[in-house]
Amino acid sequence: xxxxxxxxxxxxxxxxxxxxxxxxxxxxxxxxxxxxxxxxxxxxxxxxxxxxxxxxxxxxxxxxxxxxxxxxxxxxxxxxxxxxxxxxxxxxxxxxxxxxxxxxxxxxxxxxxxxxxxxxxxxxxxxxxxxxxxxxxxxxxxxxxxxxxxxxxxxxxxxxxxxxxxxxxxxxxxxxxxxxxxxxxxxxxxxxxxxxxxxxxxxxxxxxxxxxxxxxxxxxxxxxxxxxxxxxxxxxxxxxxxxxxxxxxxxxxxxxxxxxxxxxxxxxxxxxxxxxxxxxxxxxxxxx
Amino acid sequence: xxxxxxxxxxxxxxxxxxxxxxxxxxxxxxxxxxxxxxxxxxxxxxxxxxxxxxxxxxxxxxxxxxxxxxxxxxxxxxxxxxxxxxxxxxxxxxxxxxxxxxxxxxxxxxxxxxxxxxxxxxxxxxxxxxxxxxxxxxxxxxxxxxxxxxxxxxxxxxxxxxxxxxxxxxxxxxxxxxxxxxxxxxxxxxxxxxxxxxxxxxxxxxxxxxxxxxxxxxxxxxxxxxxxxxxxxxxxxxxxxxxxxxxxxxxxxxxxxxxxxxxxxxxxxxxxxxxxxxxxxxxxxxxxxxxxxxxxxxxxxx
Numbered sequence: 001x002x003x004x005x006x007x008x009x010x011x012x013x014x015x016x017x018x019x020x021x022x023x024x025x026x027x028x029x030x031x032x033x034x035x036x037x038x039x040x041x042x043x044x045x046x047x048x049x050x051x052x053x054x055x056x057x058x059x060x061x062x063x064x065x066x067x068x069x070x071x072x073x074x075x076x077x078x079x080x081x082x083x084x085x086x087x088x089x090x091x092x093x094x095x096x097x098x099x100x101x102x103x104x105x106x107x108x109x110x111x112x113x114x115x116x117x118x119x120x121x122x123x124x125x126x127x128x129x130x131x132x133x134x135x136x137x138x139x140x141x142x143x144x145x146x147x148x149x150x151x152x153x154x155x156x157x158x159x160x161x162x163x164x165x166x167x168x169x170x171x172x173x174x175x176x177x178x179x180x181x182x183x184x185x186x187x188x189x190x191x192x193x194x195x196x197x198x199x200x201x202x203x204x205x206x207x208x209x210x211x212x213x214x215x216x217x218x219x220x221x222x223x224x225x226x227x228x229x230x231x232x233x234x235x236x237x238x239x240x241x242x243x244x245x246x247x248x249x250x251x252x253x254x255x256x257x258x259x260x261x262x263x264x265x266x267x268x269x270x271x272x273x274x275x276x277x278x279x280x281x282x283x284x285x286x287x288x
Numbered sequence: 289x290x291x292x293x294x295x296x297x298x299x300x301x302x303x304x305x306x307x308x309x310x311x312x313x314x315x316x317x318x319x320x321x322x323x324x325x326x327x328x329x330x331x332x333x334x335x336x337x338x339x340x341x342x343x344x345x346x347x348x349x350x351x352x353x354x355x356x357x358x359x360x361x362x363x364x365x366x367x368x369x370x371x372x373x374x375x376x377x378x379x380x381x382x383x384x385x386x387x388x389x390x391x392x393x394x395x396x397x398x399x400x401x402x403x404x405x406x407x408x409x410x411x412x413x414x415x416x417x418x419x420x421x422x423x424x425x426x427x428x429x430x431x432x433x434x435x436x437x438x439x440x441x442x443x444x445x446x447x448x449x450x451x452x453x454x455x456x457x458x459x460x461x462x463x464x465x466x467x468x469x470x471x472x473x474x475x476x477x478x479x480x481x482x483x484x485x486x487x488x489x490x491x492x493x494x495x496x497x498x499x500x501x502x503x504x505x506x507x508x509x510x511x512x513x514x515x516x517x518x519x520x521x522x523x524x525x526x527x528x529x530x531x532x533x534x535x536x537x538x539x540x541x542x543x544x545x546x547x548x549x550x551x552x553x554x555x556x557x558x559x560x561x562x563x564x565x566x567x568x569x570x571x572x573x574x575x576x577x578x579x580x581x582x583x584x585x586x587x588x589x590x
Contacts, residue, residue: 006484010399016388017395020412020458023451027419030430088326096320097327107578108331114574115337116512117421118541119563122548123337156330186316207418214420216515217541221549241422241515248426248519253434265426269419276418280411 031269035262038062042256047263053227055247055257062260064267066229070144070237071213073230074223077148078155078212083205085152086159090204093160094167095189106164113157121218124150129222136234142224144237150218155208162207166200167193203282210275214268216241240264338567345564348557354565357527358538362547363554367562369529373442373537374511374569376530377521380446381453381510386503389457393499396458397465398487417455421515424452428520441534445521452516453506460502464495497584501577508573512566514541524550540566 038047042062050063093105128149133141170193178188194201224236225246238246244261251258356366392409400406428448438444468491476486492499514522522542530537544562547554 009484013391013395016391019388019392020409020416024412024415027427030427034430085326085329088323089330092323092327108334112334114570116541116570118514118545119567122563184312184316186319210418216422241420244422245515245518265423268423272418276415280414
């Protein structure tokens with residue numbers, strides 16, 4: 001009897017072990033199920049490279065290029081800000097900071113990671129947006145730039161914590177060897193430890209950027225949501241994620257608009273899949 | 289000495305070399321100062337954000353604000369339905385995600401061999417963690433709301449959030465299970481205990497605090513997310529309490545979004561107050577997780 005009970009439990013454990021694979025596949029299948037229907041009316045290339053997004057005009061124009069460029073612009077800005085600062089912070093925490101300060105800094109970073117994106121979006125709206133407006137003398141502060149700055153903050157905890165892990169896992173003997181050869185601490189960091197940790201840092205950067213591309217609420221609240229082709233970082237833009245979040249509420253179930261939003265979901269899923277598998281390969285490489 | 293050509297040569301070469309390589313000690317000072325500056329650029333805004341929300345939100349908090357329903361189109365009154373809605377959603381998510389996540393972690397730590405399947409599962413976990421939150425919303429809409437016909441309801445929202453926090457729970461539990469020394473398992477097996485008995489009576493009790501920590505972190509994440517509940521449960525304005533799991537509810541993060549972007553002329557005190565309540569809930573859970581982790585580390589004997 002006990003053997004039978006354990007048999008059941010072990011099967012249950014195996015089943016749950018496979019749950020993650022099951023859910024990833026399930027998510028992809030349901031996105032496909034609802035999203036592929038849009039390609040009956042719009043050619044895939046026209047969907048991705050179409051320059052106008054007017055989903056509720058008649059006939060609807062469903063080109064997501066402005067949204068892709070919006071996402072790219074905001075992401076690029078966020079990457080330019082967050083990568084140097086994030087990696088530098090990781091180096092400071094891993095190598096330079098005294099033990100006590102290190103713990104404080106790490107909890108500060110964890111704190112930032114814990115703040116909900118809607119709260120960061122709200123703070124961005126009431127502080128950052130007016131600043132951007134008055135500094136650049138713009139009609140509105142809801143711009144790609146504001147979004148980039150805010151998103152940089154959301155990417156930093158990911159970048160810092162994973163890069164710090166990578167730096168920490170570089171064998172101590174590397175550093176000792178460099179110091180023994182007469183290098184200063186900084187030379188050891190810059191010439192030995194950073195190159196040794198480079199694949200982990202690369203993974204950190206990729207995951208940070210993945211976080212930025214997928215971020216929804218803060219972006220929707222502070223980038224201004226104008227679905228037009230962006231040509232300046234000081235203009236309102238709209239990202240892929242914000243489009244789904246803002247329009248799904250009004251889209252009629254079964255309409256082309258509804259299918260198109262799911263198709264955007266497929267695009268986002270594929271992007272995040274590539275980013276995560278890529279980052280995983282970098283991390284896996286390091287272990288070998 | 290001055291006539292010695294060798295010494296002459298070195299004397300003239302040193303300043304040149306210095307100029308090219310610069311002073312390494314000075315370089316280090318500059319570099320460390322820059323690193324410190326970068327760290328400040330992250331830490332100071334975090335501090336400011338917290339201070340601003342607490343300072344401006346505290347005057348808006350009162351017993352009435354926490355326990356009353358929203359009134360006059362959310363421009364006055366309280367946020368009780370939103371708080372309660374978030375509690376229901378988070379509770380539902382954890383009821384769904386904890387058993388599956390824990391069993392999944394047990395599989396990975398105790399049963400899985402280091403083969404291709406294990407690698408695939410780990411990759412799936414990483415991917416699940418990286419799927420954008422709004423895509424979870426779409427998925428919940430397609431599967432729970434439309435396909436299973438649960439409608440926009442607590443059930444749909446909680447299940448969507450549950451799947452979203454699954455990777456957090458699996459990763460944290462796995463780490464806790466793997467930190468139990470191998471000798472514990474061997475001792476138990478050598479006493480004649482079966483594999484499951486070893487897990488149940490030796491491995492789990494020794495890793496429980498890590499599992500709880502991960503669960504609480506998952507709770508915090510579920511409480512703060514907005515995008516997954518946008519189309520699966522969240523009600524724009526619903527000044528009544530839900531009667532069953534098939535009802536819609538208001539939720540704190542969505543409420544904050546609504547009153548800060550969709551409804552004009554909401555008193556600043558209400559906006560900051562709502563942000564403060566949400567932030568307090570999330571940070572409190574994170575703090576609890578940290579405290580449990582620290583206390584456990586101190587108690588750990590191996």
